[in-house]
Amino acid sequence: MSTSVDVRHMQGEYHLSAEALAVLRRELCSEILRQLVQGDEQAALVAELTGQPEAHELEREAAESAAARARQAVFELEQALGRLDDGSYGLCEKCRAGIPLERLLAIPQVRTCRGCADARTGSLG
Numbered sequence: 001m002s003t004s005v006d007v008r009h010m011q012g013e014y015h016l017s018a019e020a021l022a023v024l025r026r027e028l029c030s031e032i033l034r035q036l037v038q039g040d041e042q043a044a045l046v047a048e049l050t051g052q053p054e055a056h057e058l059e060r061e062a063a064e065s066a067a068a069r070a071r072q073a074v075f076e077l078e079q080a081l082g083r084l085d086d087g088s089y090g091l092c093e094k095c096r097a098g099i100p101l102e103r104l105l106a107i108p109q110v111r112t113c114r115g116c117a118d119a120r121t122g123s124l125g
């Protein structure tokens, strides 16, 4: 039984240079910090608005969803850091193509190449 997993990128053919990976790692780390701060602020706002008059209901809901988005972002960013560590970072999870550096710099936690993102969403990407 042989598992022919594609590990070429781990054997020196990674399409991203060590410098690019270091930059992306920094991007991921600083974005995690930003999202953690954002999540904390929104959670504090939720706590503050909870139990207050109904006039604040929409504001509280908005803060709740912003806090949830920040948590989700942290989760995705941490997963991206994990992929950086195991060497699978920057490869499209659908077609295994290398994701171009400019796309990674724009969205460091991105998991698919432009083509696969387009195919999934229809137009966005």
Ligand SMILES: [Zn+2]
Residues within 6 Å of the ligand: 092, 093, 094, 095, 096, 097, 112, 113, 114, 115, 116, 117
């Ligand atoms: Zn792809």
